[in-house]
Amino acid sequence: MARATREAFGETLIELAEQGLDVVAVDADLAGSTTTAKFGVAYPDRFFDVGIAEQNMMDLAAGLSLTGKIAFTGSFAVFGTGRCYDQIRNTVAYANLNVKICPTHAGISVGPDGGSHQMLEDISLMRTLPNMRVLVPADYMSAKAALRLASKVDGPVYVRMGRQKVAEIFDEEPSLEFGGSNLLREGSDITIVSCGVMVELAMQAAQKLSKEGIEAEVIDAYSIVPFDEKTLLSSARKTKRVLTIEEHSIYGGLGSTVAEILSESEPTKLKRMGMDRIFGTSGNFEELLGHFELDVDSIVRTCKNLF
Amino acid sequence: MSRIAGAPKAEDFDLAEIQKRAHCMRKHILRMVHAAKSGHPGGSLSAADIMACLYFGGALSYDPEDPQNPDRDRFVLSKGHAAPVLYAALHEVGYIPDEWLDTLRHLNSKLQGHPDMLKCPGVEASTGSLGQGLSIASGIALGLAQEDRQSGKELRHVFVMTGDGELQEGQNWEALMYAAYKKINNLVAIVDHNRLQIDGFLDDVLSLGDLNAKFEAFGWKTFVIDGHDINAIQEALLAAKAYEEGPVVILCNTIKGKGISYMEDQAGWHGKAPNDDEYKTALSELL
Numbered sequence: 001m002a003r004a005t006r007e008a009f010g011e012t013l014i015e016l017a018e019q020g021l022d023v024v025a026v027d028a029d030l031a032g033s034t035t036t037a038k039f040g041v042a043y044p045d046r047f048f049d050v051g052i053a054e055q056n057m058m059d060l061a062a063g064l065s066l067t068g069k070i071a072f073t074g075s076f077a078v079f080g081t082g083r084c085y086d087q088i089r090n091t092v093a094y095a096n097l098n099v100k101i102c103p104t105h106a107g108i109s110v111g112p113d114g115g116s117h118q119m120l121e122d123i124s125l126m127r128t129l130p131n132m133r134v135l136v137p138a139d140y141m142s143a144k145a146a147l148r149l150a151s152k153v154d155g156p157v158y159v160r161m162g163r164q165k166v167a168e169i170f171d172e173e174p175s176l177e178f179g180g181s182n183l184l185r186e187g188s189d190i191t192i193v194s195c196g197v198m199v200e201l202a203m204q205a206a207q208k209l210s211k212e213g214i215e216a217e218v219i220d221a222y223s224i225v226p227f228d229e230k231t232l233l234s235s236a237r238k239t240k241r242v243l244t245i246e247e248h249s250i251y252g253g254l255g256s257t258v259a260e261i262l263s264e265s266e267p268t269k270l271k272r273m274g275m276d277r278i279f280g281t282s283g284n285f286e287e288l289l290g291h292f293e294l295d296v297d298s299i300v301r302t303c304k305n306l307f
Numbered sequence: 308m309s310r311i312a313g314a315p316k317a318e319d320f321d322l323a324e325i326q327k328r329a330h331c332m333r334k335h336i337l338r339m340v341h342a343a344k345s346g347h348p349g350g351s352l353s354a355a356d357i358m359a360c361l362y363f364g365g366a367l368s369y370d371p372e373d374p375q376n377p378d379r380d381r382f383v384l385s386k387g388h389a390a391p392v393l394y395a396a397l398h399e400v401g402y403i404p405d406e407w408l409d410t411l412r413h414l415n416s417k418l419q420g421h422p423d424m425l426k427c428p429g430v431e432a433s434t435g436s437l438g439q440g441l442s443i444a445s446g447i448a449l450g451l452a453q454e455d456r457q458s459g460k461e462l463r464h465v466f467v468m469t470g471d472g473e474l475q476e477g478q479n480w481e482a483l484m485y486a487a488y489k490k491i492n493n494l495v496a497i498v499d500h501n502r503l504q505i506d507g508f509l510d511d512v513l514s515l516g517d518l519n520a521k522f523e524a525f526g527w528k529t530f531v532i533d534g535h536d537i538n539a540i541q542e543a544l545l546a547a548k549a550y551e552e553g554p555v556v557i558l559c560n561t562i563k564g565k566g567i568s569y570m571e572d573q574a575g576w577h578g579k580a581p582n583d584d585e586y587k588t589a590l591s592e593l594l
Binding site for chain 2: 059
């Protein structure tokens with residue numbers, strides 16, 4: 001069943017509370033969209049909607065975490081990271097506070113809202129912060145697992161979620177770990193590393209490539225920080241070619257992470273697909289994938305160019 | 308009014324004792340900043356009387372033996388650059404040993420240029436980037452209140468001190484709106500209203516206008532006092548703590564650099580350390 005990763009948010013918070021965890025959620029007038037409102041209905045005393053005030057949202061969560069609570073924040077990725085970056089940096093990350101920054105509507109998959117709302121730098125912003133772990137789940141089940149994983153460690157975690165419904169990759173919650181990845185498909189000719197809603201497209205591209213005699217290995221790199229270097233390096237050694245795909249800037253996100261690891265440990269032919277110093281624009285997700293050449297055919301074509 | 312046995316108590320309030328503490332704290336501030344050869348004496352000295360009263364007048368409940376005692380009230384220094392006055396208070400409390408005072412801003416010091424809760428005992432939140440304390444304190448207050456409602460124990464309070472210049476940061480007004488709307492009644496803000504910021508007088512840089520009216524318009528109960536009158540500070544702190552309808556702000560009219568003649572009301576002493584001669588002069592004024 002196609003579901004958006006954001007749909008996991010409110011539901012998982014409820015489950016965590018039911019398990020007895022002292023979770024609270026703070027949102028900034030987007031609780032319906034992020035689905036934290038569902039949690040708010042179930043646990044009104046643990047839900048705080050601060051209105052359109054992301055800076056207050058982040059530091060309110062920081063304060064709540066200082067009283068022993070596991071504080072989750074919502075909002076859209078563009079506001080929930082960029083609008084309160086200083087709060088995340090100087091209050092949450094600097095003091096290693098137990099705040100889980102879990103905005104939704106990241107990347108171009110936001111669609112019609114356009115470039116102002118299509119956050120393409122959030123992974124980059126979060127990845128460089130000390131103490132911050134970064135998770136980018138690929139589908140609904142994996143988002144549930146990512147949120148659950150985030151709740152298990154003491155300290156800040158970024159979980160990137162999207163608005164767009166994506167096809168099911170996992171029919172039950174996968175077992176995720178920090179520094180882990182999912183090897184979704186084995187292949188010997190090229191390694192495709194992807195994260196978030198682009199994983200589904202990477203799998204489709206791999207199937208097309210297979211019909212043309214190219215066997216792609218597909219890695220769902222859901223843990224950007226820390227990163228599963230071992231799986232990447234062993235795959236790169238095998239295939240000698242690596243392609244990264246993300247609906248995020250190719251600077252500072254997944255592509256950069258992979259490039260840094262490969263260039264230091266296993267120099268490999270590499271191509272990064274994603275947004276190349278360009279803002280997004282209005283359109284539905286399908287149209288945008290074509291417009292920015294991130295659709296399945298573009299992935300197939302780019303893979304072939306690496307041979 | 309305290310859940311902790313060893314905490315200073317309001318009924319033991321002793322004006323001379325608090326004046327003595329404030330006096331000692333001023334000496335610590337100068338010693339720290341002089342040894343560091345950098346730091347913020349002006350906004351530390353303006354807050355010294357308030358801090359002495361807060362920590363030794365019984366309004367703030369804490370455990371001199373255990374900075375992490377869960378029953379304690381919390382204090383957040385939003386104006387993090389006034390770290391020396393916080394360290395001075397924590398030294399008087401007994402959390403910070405004397406020798407640390409000579410290490411302010413030094414490499415590997417527990418006394419970072421701005422308060423670091425991971426390094427220094429008694430620091431409740433890491434601050435330094437201005438405008439964040441009211442939000443952090445609101446979150447702490449909500450969290451504590453929730454627990455106290457469930458346990459039926461006495462409500463723990465959160466005190467937060469902001470500068471006045473720092474109120475130019477927009478986030479404060481997000482937090483003020485929220486705390487008043489949610490009637491967070493275990494939250495007390497203290498404004499060290501010394502009228503100066505780095506670039507000069509607030510009224511020349513960006514005036515706050517009628518600050519009391521602004522706070523009232525945002526739904527806060529306000530007290531306006533002389534921030535160097537210990538009796539007035541004590542009275543306001545206790546009244547703020549007792550107020551149950553919502554958040555309270557104590558607007559403290561203060562003098563930047565208070566206590567050191569050549570620093571008083573001088574923007575230039577916002578973030579400058581005294582040299583050896585200036586330090587001697589300052590100490591002689593504090594004898």
